[in-house]
């Protein structure tokens with residue numbers, strides 16, 4: 039019996055297997071609106087057999103976008119553009135849908151990756167960024183405006199509005215983006231948060247704003263929607279955010295009603311030193327799961343069926359998330375099911391495929 043293909047609960051949400059698709063920015067929107075790229079991209083991933091598909095980092099405000107091409111959810115027109123995409127996926131797939139709500143903070147106003155991803159200064163048509171402190175990500179980047187009380191209130195309200203819109207659209211889960219050096223992570227890390235008020239200094243103070251946002255999102259979403267968070271477990275940099283602090287944060291999140299935690303790493307500091315290897319972030323997920331008991335999603339260079347099976351069967355994490363491997367091969371869960379003697383749900387229209395190739399895939403339905 040495969041554990042990877044057994045059900046698991048993330049709070050109110052039951053997934054039929056342990057494979058989820060990680061959020062992946064598409065940088066394909068105009069004015070934050072979903073379009074036919076999102077339909078085709080999310081549509082094909084929805085037929086993958088994974089249990090849950092998480093939409094890309096979706097900006098809660100225009101200034102919170104990484105680039106001008108990011109997907110957004112700050113207005114009714116954004117919800118209206120996403121609605122037919124969600125409806126199409128629902129019509130043709132049982133996959134559960136999550137949305138990642140995001141604010142880029144000081145890493146906003148950037149070029150899309152295929153144009154280099156650099157910061158766009160105000161003088162070249164960029165926009166004013168905000169952050170916990172007036173400290174840029176890299177020397178020469180736009181200096182962010184330090185958020186004051188009104189600025190913090192606006193960010194919180196934007197997350198709440200976004201959560202309400204997401205719930206109204208029928209998303210099964212909301213993932214608050216507090217990873218990869220974006221705004222909420224900037225509050226957590228002592229490398230980017232130099233505040234002297236109650237939002238800076240001690241660990242408790244640095245966690246304060248991300249926790250306020252999380253609690254407000256949790257409150258804004260109905261109890262039937264799973265609400266969780268994505269964190270970077272470490273900055274991979276001296277004097278930065280680390281696993282010990284992540285454990286403390288995870289404990290506080292658990293108390294705040296977090297239904298899951300998705301454990302990534304890095305992205306905050308230009309001087310980060312990461313040693314990347316298969317499953318390199320799994321030990322972070324394992325430690326957080328062991329210490330908090332919160333349903334935990336592991337991510338990062340999980341590419342093989344047996345590898346994924348071992349992670350969940352040995353209890354290192356409850357769920358795995360795949361990004362690049364499932365873009366490369368959107369039938370990854372089908373093949374993993376073959377390898378592990380399990381089954382995935384496939385659309386009726388494709389049922390001939392495994393039958394025709396029974397000699398190759400003897401265990402497919």
Ligand SMILES: Cc1cc2nc3c(=O)[nH]c(=O)nc-3n(C[C@H](O)[C@H](O)[C@H](O)COP(=O)(O)O)c2cc1C
Nearest residue numbers: 060061062063094095337338339340360361362363
């Ligand atoms: C094209 C692309 C876009 C990404 N966009 C996001 C994003 O919107 N939000 C996020 O938290 N991580 C994002 N990531 C990181 C992935 O979710 C994932 O954590 C990372 O790629 C490691 O997993 P992998 O080894 O399976 O690719 C992105 C990664 C890729 C390759």
